[in-house]
Amino acid sequence: MVLSEAVLADPVALTRALCDIPSVSWNEAEICDAVEAALKPLGHLTTERVGNTLIARTELGRDKRVMLAGHLDTVPVNDNFPTRTEGDVMWGLGTSDMKSGTALALWIAATVTDPKFDLSFAFYDCEEIEAEHNGLNKLAKTRPELLAADFAILLEPTYGLVEAGCQGTMRARVTLRGKRAHSARSWKGENAIHRAAPVLERLNAYEAREVEVNGCAYHEGLNAVFIDGGVAGNVIPDECRVEVNYRFAPDRDEAAAEAHVREVFDGFEVEITDSAPSCRPGLDRPEAAEFVAAAGGEFRAKLGWTDVARFATLGIPAVNFGPGDPNLAHKQDERVEIPRILSCADALRAYVEAP
């Protein structure tokens, strides 16, 4: 599939073209080839391909560098490929999550030759599967210099609203231990499930913080997401496990989040099982504030975790901004409103073009 100059100049046609190249995770070679073929010949860009991730950059010597990023893969086809367009709505796999956003980054890359900032673009693979395969995650670990920027915009679906930063997420396992015995002689054992009562009491009593960072209101949460224990119907159980999920605002890093979880469950056996960092919104930086202004002035905190945190680990503040409706991601009836593609395109262009 060749992306013609005419398609590259039209965000809607480009969204449709990208959606109509199948690219379920692990199968991004064809779409990455198409993106590389479109950008490599352009004089204002340098490109570097790493696997099925393509990085393109301007080298104009501007004071600031802004990154636009989007993943190339989709979740599996669910009787929603290729696209079809009815009136103002384009239906199909990837229309919301996130080829309409990725198309905007590609459109800016192909058409804005004299931007206000130096621009970097990341088109990456394997976002919809385990984090270890995520192209952006791998690059952040192995080639961080390719991601260097002062500010990043991840074009994930936000329905055209700037969603700044993201909360971190940590999972911890609280293990209660006891002693097995036959339940007909229960006093000879120690019931580990009963010992979970004060753990659950602490969760019930927990008051989650609400924190403002750069004008964004974050709302934390600490919750049990799993509980299990038990050996057999006639045995006093010797172990019970409560898995909790702590969603933490970007004023806390992972170390502070872990310290907090351990403090809440002081006196209990706690193991951190999984963790992903928060990302500061960075709206105190001029290049971020300018983007918010270009996007209409409104913004809110991103509460869910997204790949913006990959940038956070490199010290780069980042926001989410894309035309798709996040509630339609991964749904069979995924779709995008064409006017929203166009309004997001206008905002991005206004932001990156020289005044």
Add this chain to the structure above:
Amino acid sequence: MVLSEAVLADPVALTRALCDIPSVSWNEAEICDAVEAALKPLGHLTTERVGNTLIARTELGRDKRVMLAGHLDTVPVNDNFPTRTEGDVMWGLGTSDMKSGTALALWIAATVTDPKFDLSFAFYDCEEIEAEHNGLNKLAKTRPELLAADFAILLEPTYGLVEAGCQGTMRARVTLRGKRAHSARSWKGENAIHRAAPVLERLNAYEAREVEVNGCAYHEGLNAVFIDGGVAGNVIPDECRVEVNYRFAPDRDEAAAEAHVREVFDGFEVEITDSAPSCRPGLDRPEAAEFVAAAGGEFRAKLGWTDVARFATLGIPAVNFGPGDPNLAHKQDERVEIPRILSCADALRAYVEAP
């Protein structure tokens, strides 16, 4: 396998002979054939076979009738078949659970022709598997007249001590409900796992009854045996289940036990999932008291559940009494002490023989 007159007259030889007929559950035809062939010709007994369960009875017109019962099956072979005897110890599958006990019932049946009470004998199949297949359970439901008696002795292993009655056992599920939400916006949901806290608190605060019935001290217990809940690591769970096991003394029937469980968890959603009745020790009956005296005068409450409760459902008090060590049941190194077979044999014979 033919059980000779000499073998039938010797409780130790008879234990060995029964153990050396393989009879893992579902494979009791051969051993039941052998028992039937031994008892059917005897003039003082009538016999009736139902599947692989054999009932034998004297019809002497005595005032009282006493039942001796034992199951014919074993758990699967575990490199412990056939028996071997070293000094005073007979090793092998079934030696403790419960062919040494079953052999005593068969020995009494074959050799005591003029007992003090009318005697009934039940040799039954499928005790070591699901209760629905249990030969005694099936007979209690379909042919209860065959089990009629004033008192029953189940020859399960008790190491020669009278263990009277048994506690009942009931399982109930307490279900907590909530509302799912993404854990990044946990306040939009209602956490069902957190709602288990007061259930576990009630279990922690629970004071189990200690009850004396006919001089037997029973000790109840109410315990969580399973807990589970959770949907995914990023979802506020909408359901949590706590399964509790109530072991109840024989002064409570199943209806009273259920009422108690529902009272303890008043205000919660409770479902009774499984129940087996208690069995009163019945030691206030002369025929039971005489047996305790014959067995040495000592007795204690049976806390675990056994098939004596099958008799309880027919209104028949029952005790457990057998030469095996209950702690060796289902173990690879199952064994029985020959002197204990003999002392139990003496006690039984003294009990059933005319003075």
